[in-house]
Amino acid sequence: MQSITLQPVGHVVGGRAEAVDDDWDAEQAVIRIDGTRLGPDTLAGLDDFSHLEVVFQFHLVDPSKITTSARHPRDNPDWPKVGIFAQRGKNRPNLLGVSRCRLVAVEGLNIHVRGLDAIDGSPVLDVKPYMAEFGPQGETAQPEWATELMRAYY
Template sequence: MRGIVLEPVGTVVGGRVEAFDDDWDTEQAVIRVDGTRFGPESLAGLDAFSHLEVVFQFHRVEPASINTSARHPRGNPDWPKVGIFAQRGRNRPNLLGVSRCRLLAVDGLDVHVRGLDAIDGTPILDIKPYMAEFGPQGPTVQPEWATELMRAYY
C-alpha cells in the first residue's frame, strides 16, 4: 500500500486551545477555509444545512502515544479494554477525527460552528453537510460504557 497525502482544506480558529473531554456543545469556533485554494463559491448552499460532518487531523498527538491495541477508554478500569477501532480516542493510527457539529453561519470562507470537538489550529481535511439519509438505517446498538462515556461529551 502506498501512503496517502492529504492537504487540509482549512483550519479551526478559536474554541478550545487544549483538548480535554466533555462539554463540547458549549464550544464555538470557525473553520477558516483556505482562500488560496478555494473561493466562497465552494461553500455555496452549505448554509441551508443545520449540521456538518467534519474530518480533521489530531495534529498534536505525539507519534509515541499512538495506540494500536486494546485499552480501557479514558483509562477507566471500570470499563472493558477495547481495541482502538472500538473507540474514538485521538491516539489513533492515522490521527483522523470525524465530528458532527451544528452549523451557525457561513461568512465568506468562514464556517461558524458549535460543538466541533477539535481545537484551535486543527487542520480540517473535509467538510460535508450532514444529511439524515446518511445516518444509520434502523436502530443502533452500543455498549453501556460508551453511553456512560458520552453522557457529558456534548
C-alpha cells in the same frame, strides 16, 4: 500499502486550545477555509444545512502516544479494554477525527460552528453537510460503557 497525501482545506480557529473531554457543545469555533486554493463558491448552499460532518487531524498528538492495542477508554478500569477501532480516542493510527457539529453561520470563507470537538489550529481535511439519509439505517447498538462515556461529552 500505498500512502495517501492530503492537503487541509482549512483550519479550526478558536474554541479550545487543548483536547479536554466533555462539554463540547459549549464550544464555538470557526472553520477557516484556505482561500489560496478554494473560493467562496465551495461553500455555496452550505448554510441551508443545520449540521456538518467535519474530518480533521489530531495534529498535536505525540506520535509515540498512538495506540494500536486494546486499552480502557479514558483509562477507566471500570470499562472494558477495547481496541482503538472500537472507540473514538485521538491517539489513533492516522490521527483522524470525525465530528458532527451545528452550523451557526457561513461568512465568506469562514464557517461558524458549535460543538466541534476539534481544537484551535486543527487541520480540516473535509467538510460535509449532514444529511439524515446518511445516518444509520435501522436500529443502532452500543455497549453501556460508551453511553456512560458520552453522557457529558456534548
